[in-house]
Amino acid sequence: KNEVEQSPQNLTAQEGEFITINCSYSVGISALHWLQQHPGGGIVSLFMLSSGKKKHGRLIATINIQEKHSSLHITASHPRDSAVYICAVPNAGGTSYGKLTFGQGTILTVHP
Amino acid sequence: SQTIHQWPATLVQPVGSPLSLECTVEGTSNPNLYWYRQAAGRGLQLLFYSVGIGQISSEVPQNLSASRPQDRQFILSSKKLLLSDSGFYLCASRSSYNSPLHFGNGTRLTVT
Numbered sequence: 001k002n003e004v005e006q007s008p009q010n011l012t013a014q015e016g017e018f019i020t021i022n023c024s025y026s027v028g029i030s031a032l033h034w035l036q037q038h039p040g041g042g043i044v045s046l047f048m049l050s051s052g053k054k055k056h057g058r059l060i061a062t063i064n065i066q067e068k069h070s071s072l073h074i075t076a077s078h079p080r081d082s083a084v085y086i087c088a089v090p091n092a093g094g095t096s097y098g099k100l101t102f103g104q105g106t107i108l109t110v111h112p
Numbered sequence: 113s114q115t116i117h118q119w120p121a122t123l124v125q126p127v128g129s130p131l132s133l134e135c136t137v138e139g140t141s142n143p144n145l146y147w148y149r150q151a152a153g154r155g156l157q158l159l160f161y162s163v164g165i166g167q168i169s170s171e172v173p174q175n176l177s178a179s180r181p182q183d184r185q186f187i188l189s190s191k192k193l194l195l196s197d198s199g200f201y202l203c204a205s206r207s208s209y210n211s212p213l214h215f216g217n218g219t220r221l222t223v224t
């Protein structure tokens with residue numbers, strides 16, 4: 001089974017600050033997912049990346065396959081970025097049928 | 113892109129009553145479908161996944177069952193709910209093993 005660890009578990013920031021959330025996993029993967037869960041519970045897929053870096057607006061995701069580590073950055077954070085950010089990786093071994101192992105999530109609160 | 117319709121949004125049911133949660137998918141064919149549960153303050157737990165019509169795999173022994181009567185319809189059921197079935201239930205879909213995961217808005221179930 002692929003083990004996923006996210007840090008920090010809780011993160012509080014002031015509006016405008018640069019945010020970094022980290023994710024480490026134990027078994028080599030084909031792609032890693034970053035998800036955002038809004039306070040109402042809905043989950044949105046932010047990124048799926050297998051190498052290098054991806055950028056979407058103020059969000060940047062990077063991955064280092066050799067080190068089994070990924071980071072999610074938020075530039076110029078805003079209160080509307082307040083959410084739970086979840087990292088997910090494919091299950092290890094065999095035919096996983098697209099199943100994912102999820103991190104516990106990072107609770108981000110951005111104050112105005 | 114895919115759209116996942118999930119209903120109802122909230123549900124309060126007494127212990128021992130039946131359950132039926134429905135999920136339908138638009139924008140793709142023959143997707144992999146998943147039912148997840150998120151207990152309060154916990155991460156996502158995979159309950160069932162399906163790679164095709166009538167094909168259901170269960171991840172954990174439990175009081176629930178799933179069915180896929182049509183390509184883009186996934187149903188989560190129980191004959192008799194337990195208090196421990198309370199939680200936030202999410203349906204998800206992937207076009208293939210290497211595509212992003214799309215989520216419905218979830219159903220918050222409270223068993224009283």
